Amino acid sequence: MPELPEVETVMRGLAPVLEGVRLEKVQAFVPKLRVDLPIDFEERLTGNRVVQLSRRSKYILVECEDGLTAILHLGMSGRVSIYGANTHHPARAKHDHVTILTERGDLVVFNDPRRFGLIVFSTADTIQTHALIKDIGPEPLGNAFDVDTFWARIKTRKSPIKTVLLNQKVVAGLGNIYVCEALWRAGIHPTRRADRVRRKDAEKLVPIIRDVLTEAIAAGGSTLKDYAQVSGELGYFQHRFKAYGREGEPCLTQGCGSTIERIVQSNRSTFFCPTCQT
């Protein structure tokens, strides 16, 4: 489940395999994912050397030595697997759309059944102005994410706070799961209009958002179903969900005794405690 913590986990798994490494053979097996792959995708990456990996919101940025930066998004179902040089490299599986063989003999595979992911090209010196990147809000784990900035961005919005937190222009990297978790921790009802979220609620929410994402990264992401880290191991944060996916189960607030409910907002499931969250 690729929200910020999962993308960060994937990026950290890829970095030691790709950074400083020449790509021996890059192959794409589909013409497009969510959008067209670059026409020169294979030729431009094959023979190129990766300088550095980084993450912006849910995008992984692969900076290469010739100035190219590849922008990768995992969409809903995108996964990355790594097969070491001294291990068996499996035959291409269904929905394996891109494979990268490195000069060291490591194999990196991008698999995405729903093809909501994307890979496009930009350049290192223009990446900040790229259409996919330029309007994204502050990184929640960085210094630019503070109460004043956050409050300024939400206090005029009439939409439910749940919907506003999913908006990547407001704050980067949150998805359906971590929004539910953050609102549960903050005691804020997901349907409350963002312009009715008081400043003192924002003061709670900012560190809570930081904490929930930081904890999830430390746990190696969450992982619903069989979503795996690049190592193939599952993330463990899912075992710590307090709201997400817990419809009908007891609220875990001490002494609450209420039951987690599920509603639909903007066509997405929202899980919350009708008692704790106001």
Next chain:
DNA sequence: CGGCCAACCTGTGCGC
């Protein structure tokens, strides 16, 4: 610009 919905895809799990 803000807000809302449909659309993009495939797979899975459930009720019948």
Next chain:
DNA sequence: TGCGCACAGGTTGGCC
């Protein structure tokens, strides 16, 4: 076993 439907981690384009 098969069928139809609801639902799944995200984003965006079009419409009011």
